[in-house]
Amino acid sequence: MTSTSAEKAARLLREHGRTYAEEAGITLRDAPSPLYQLLVMTVLCSIRIRANTAIDAARELFTAGLRTPTAMAESTWQQRVDLLGRAHYVRYDESTSTALGEGAKLVLDRFDGDLRNLREEAGGDQDRLIELLQEVPRIGPVGAGIFCREAQAVWHDLRPFFDERSRTAAADLGLPHTARGLSHLVPPEDLARFAAALVRASLSHDKHAD
Structure with a gap:
C-alpha cells in the first residue's frame, strides 16, 4: 500500500x-426487514437506469410501507406500478412490479421471509451465495454483486x-x-x-x- x-x-x-442503502433510507442491520429492503433496492438497480432513479423508487416503496416480503406480496401489481411511476421509474415499471411481486413470494416460500436463511444455506461459500441471490427475479451477476457489495457492512464473512x-x-x-x-x-x-x-x-x- x-x-x-x-x-x-x-x-x-x-x-x-x-x-446506496443509506441513500435509500435503509438502516442496514443483520435483520429480516432491512436485508429485504436491500434486496428490493438491488432489484431496482439491476437494470440500465440511473442510480438516483432506482434509489428514489426504493424510497417510494418503503415510504408506502413495502418494507417486508409479506407487505410487498400483499400489495397489488398496480399499486407497485404507481409507486414506481412517482419516482419516474418508467419503461421498466410494469416488469419491475411483476419482478418485485414474484421476488417477495420467493423470499417467503424459499427462505421463510428471512434472507439470513439464504446466507445460512450458502454456508460461507461466496459463490453459492451469489447463485442463490440470482434465483430472485431480475437479479443477475451484476445485481448479486451490488447486494454483496452493500451487505458486507453487516455480513462480515463477505469482506472484502x-x-x-x-x-x-x-x-x-x-x-x-x-x-x-x-x-x-x-x-x-x-x-x-x-x-x-x-x-x-x-x-x-x-x-x-x-
Missing part, C-alpha cells in the same frame, strides 16, 4: 463514502467484496483493482462505503482522487 493510494482512498470516503464495477473504477483511478489490494486501503468497517465511493466516483466521472 502506498501513501498515495491511501490518500486517494481517504479522499474517496470523504467525498463519496455513502452506501468489490464487484466488477467497483474494481474497474479503482483501476481507472490508479488504485489496486483486486479485492485483497483494495481491502488494505481502509479499515474493515469502511469497506462497503469504500466500494460505494468507487462506484459513485465512476458514475460522476469524478477525478479529484487523482
Whole structure:
C-alpha cells in the first residue's frame, strides 16, 4: 500500500463514502426487514437506469410501507406500478412490479421471509451465495454483486467484496483493482462505503482522487 493510494482512498470516503442503502433510507442491520429492503433496492438497480432513479423508487416503496416480503406480496401489481411511476421509474415499471411481486413470494416460500436463511444455506461459500441471490427475479451477476457489495457492512464473512464495477473504477483511478489490494486501503468497517465511493466516483466521472 502506498501513501498515495491511501490518500486517494481517504479522499474517496470523504467525498463519496455513502452506501446506496443509506441513500435509500435503509438502516442496514443483520435483520429480516432491512436485508429485504436491500434486496428490493438491488432489484431496482439491476437494470440500465440511473442510480438516483432506482434509489428514489426504493424510497417510494418503503415510504408506502413495502418494507417486508409479506407487505410487498400483499400489495397489488398496480399499486407497485404507481409507486414506481412517482419516482419516474418508467419503461421498466410494469416488469419491475411483476419482478418485485414474484421476488417477495420467493423470499417467503424459499427462505421463510428471512434472507439470513439464504446466507445460512450458502454456508460461507461466496459463490453459492451469489447463485442463490440470482434465483430472485431480475437479479443477475451484476445485481448479486451490488447486494454483496452493500451487505458486507453487516455480513462480515463477505469482506472484502468489490464487484466488477467497483474494481474497474479503482483501476481507472490508479488504485489496486483486486479485492485483497483494495481491502488494505481502509479499515474493515469502511469497506462497503469504500466500494460505494468507487462506484459513485465512476458514475460522476469524478477525478479529484487523482
